Amino acid sequence: MREKKYIIILLFVITSFALIVFLTPILWMVLTSFKEKGEYFTYPPVFISRTIDLSHFKRGLEIGGQKGIIDSLIISLFATLLSMAVGSLAAYSLARFKIGGKHLAFWILSIRMMPPIASILPLFLLYRFLRILDTYQALVITYSILNIPFAVWMLKGFFEELPAELEEAALVDGAGRFSAFYRIALPLIAPGLVATALFCFMFSWNEFFFALIISRSRVTPLTVVISGMIGGHEILWAEIAAVATMASLPVIAIAVILQKYLVRGLTLGAVKG
Amino acid sequence: MPLLFILPCIIILAVISVFPFIYSLFLSLNSWELTMGEPRKFIGLANYARLFTEPRFWNSMWNMGKELIFGVTSQFVIGLLLALMLNRVIKVRSLISTLFLLPMMIAPVVVGCNWRMIYHFTYGPLNYALKLLHISREGFNWLGSTKLSMPSIIISDTWEWTPFMMIVLFAGLQSIPVELYEVARVDGASRWQQFLNITLPLLKPIIIVAVLIRAMDAFKIFDLVVLLTQGGPAGSSETIAYYNYLTGFKYFSVGYAASLAYIQLIIIVIIANVFLRFLPEKEAGK
Numbered sequence: 001m002r003e004k005k006y007i008i009i010l011l012f013v014i015t016s017f018a019l020i021v022f023l024t025p026i027l028w029m030v031l032t033s034f035k036e037k038g039e040y041f042t043y044p045p046v047f048i049s050r051t052i053d054l055s056h057f058k059r060g061l062e063i064g065g066q067k068g069i070i071d072s073l074i075i076s077l078f079a080t081l082l083s084m085a086v087g088s089l090a091a092y093s094l095a096r097f098k099i100g101g102k103h104l105a106f107w108i109l110s111i112r113m114m115p116p117i118a119s120i121l122p123l124f125l126l127y128r129f130l131r132i133l134d135t136y137q138a139l140v141i142t143y144s145i146l147n148i149p150f151a152v153w154m155l156k157g158f159f160e161e162l163p164a165e166l167e168e169a170a171l172v173d174g175a176g177r178f179s180a181f182y183r184i185a186l187p188l189i190a191p192g193l194v195a196t197a198l199f200c201f202m203f204s205w206n207e208f209f210f211a212l213i214i215s216r217s218r219v220t221p222l223t224v225v226i227s228g229m230i231g232g233h234e235i236l237w238a239e240i241a242a243v244a245t246m247a248s249l250p251v252i253a254i255a256v257i258l259q260k261y262l263v264r265g266l267t268l269g270a271v272k273g
Numbered sequence: 274m275p276l277l278f279i280l281p282c283i284i285i286l287a288v289i290s291v292f293p294f295i296y297s298l299f300l301s302l303n304s305w306e307l308t309m310g311e312p313r314k315f316i317g318l319a320n321y322a323r324l325f326t327e328p329r330f331w332n333s334m335w336n337m338g339k340e341l342i343f344g345v346t347s348q349f350v351i352g353l354l355l356a357l358m359l360n361r362v363i364k365v366r367s368l369i370s371t372l373f374l375l376p377m378m379i380a381p382v383v384v385g386c387n388w389r390m391i392y393h394f395t396y397g398p399l400n401y402a403l404k405l406l407h408i409s410r411e412g413f414n415w416l417g418s419t420k421l422s423m424p425s426i427i428i429s430d431t432w433e434w435t436p437f438m439m440i441v442l443f444a445g446l447q448s449i450p451v452e453l454y455e456v457a458r459v460d461g462a463s464r465w466q467q468f469l470n471i472t473l474p475l476l477k478p479i480i481i482v483a484v485l486i487r488a489m490d491a492f493k494i495f496d497l498v499v500l501l502t503q504g505g506p507a508g509s510s511e512t513i514a515y516y517n518y519l520t521g522f523k524y525f526s527v528g529y530a531a532s533l534a535y536i537q538l539i540i541i542v543i544i545a546n547v548f549l550r551f552l553p554e555k556e557a558g559k
Binding site for chain 2: 011014015018019021022023025026028029032040041042043044045047085086087089090092093094096097099100104106108109110111113114115116117118119120121122123124125141142144145148149152177181202205206208209212213222223226227230237240241244247248251252254255256259262263266267268269270271272
C-alpha cells in the first residue's frame, strides 16, 4: 500500500476508539452480571468485580429467566418454522410463476413496514374474543406479520438467482411441480434458507412490543421478563445483567454466522452486500 | 398450481394484516372505551378531530420527529464516517465489522437495560466518566429531567443503529468500481473531489434506502422508551408509538387508539412507496 504511515496509525486510533464506544455498554452488562450486590450500587462505580460471582446467573434463571428462555425458544422456533414453510412456497411461486406480478410481491413486503400498532389493536380484540391471549399460538401467529413478508422477500431473491433449467429438467423427467420445488430448488438455496431462518429466529427472539401486549403470566417471553425485572421496586442489576447476557448469546452467535447475508437481510434485499 | 403455493401465505397475511387494517379503520370511526363498559358508538371522524387538537398527540409526534431529525441524521453521519474508515481498513475487517454490529443484533430491550445502568444518576459509569473528565461537576440527570430524557433515548438509539448505517453504506462503498477512483486520480482530482463527485452520487440510492428504513423505524421507537423513561418525566420523552400503546392498552380507548394508528399507517404507506421505488428491479427483462 502507498498509504503513509501516519494515516495507518490514525485509522488504527479512530477504529479502536469507535470500537470502545460501541462495545463498552455491552461489556458493562457482562461485567455487571458478575458483580456482588454492593458493587453495582457504589460510587465510584466498580468496573471489574473482585470476585467472579456466577450465582446471579442461577438466581436470574430462578426469578423468571428460565421460563423466559424456554418460552422465547418455543415461540421463536415455531414462528420461524411457520414462516419458512409458508414463506418458501410463496417465494417460489412469486419467483417462478411471477404470480401477481410486481404488485403482489410489493404488497407482501409492505406489510413488514407497517406500524405494528395498526394490526395489533384489532388482533388483540380478536384474540380476546377467541380466548387465546397469553398463549404460544397467539404469539407465533402474530410474529408472522414480521416474519412471513421478510421470508417471502428474502427467499424470492434466492430463488430468482437460481437458474430454472434444473427444475425444468426434472419436470420433463416426470416430476411434479412440488417435488421439483422440494427436491431440487430448496436444497440448492440451502444457505439462503438457513440465513433467512436465522433472521426470523432473531426477530422473534428480540421482539418486545407484541410480546408485551399478548403475554400475561402463562407465557412470558424473555424480553418481557427482562423489562418486568426493571419495573420492580428493588432493581437487581446483577441478575438482570445476567439474564440479558444470556439473552444476547444466541443473537451474537447468529451475527457471526450471518455476516455474509446481514446487509441483504437488514435492508429487505434492497442492498445486496 | 402456482396459486396453491402462495395461498397459505395470502390467507395468513389476510387474517393477521388485511383484516386488522380494515377493522382498524372501522374502529377509528367509533367511540369505544373498553374499560367503561359502554357499547361501541359510531362517531364518524370525531376521533380524528380530537387527535388533531390533542396537545399530547402533537407532543408525541414532535418527540418522534426529534428522533427522526437528530437520531437518524447522527446515525447517518457517524455511520458514513465508520463505513469510509472500514473501507480503508484491510486487516481483520470482518472481525471488526462483526464487533460493530453487536449493538444492533442484541435485543432492544437488552439495549434499554444497558443504558438504564449507564445513565444512572449516582452510580452510572457515564456520569462518573464526565466527572472524572471535569465536564460536569454533578453529573447529568439523563433520564430524570425533561430536557435530557429525549436526547438520552436518541443517544441510545444512535448507539444501537449507527452500525446498521455503517454496514449498509459499507456495502455500497464496496460496490463502487475502483477504476473510477483511479481515473479520477490520473485526472488530478483530490480526495475530497473524489468523495463529492464519485462516492456520494453512486452511494445516493443506498443512502436513501437506509434513511427510509430508519425513518419508518422512528415511528416504531418503543422498547427504549419503555425501558428508559416510560415517556417521562412529564411526557417529555413520550413518542407516538408509546402514546399510541398507552391509549390502546392502558386507557383502552380503542377507537381513539385506532385513529392514532391510522394516521401513522397513512404516513408510513407514503414512505414505504418511496422505498419500494428504490428496490432493484431483479431480472426485469427475463
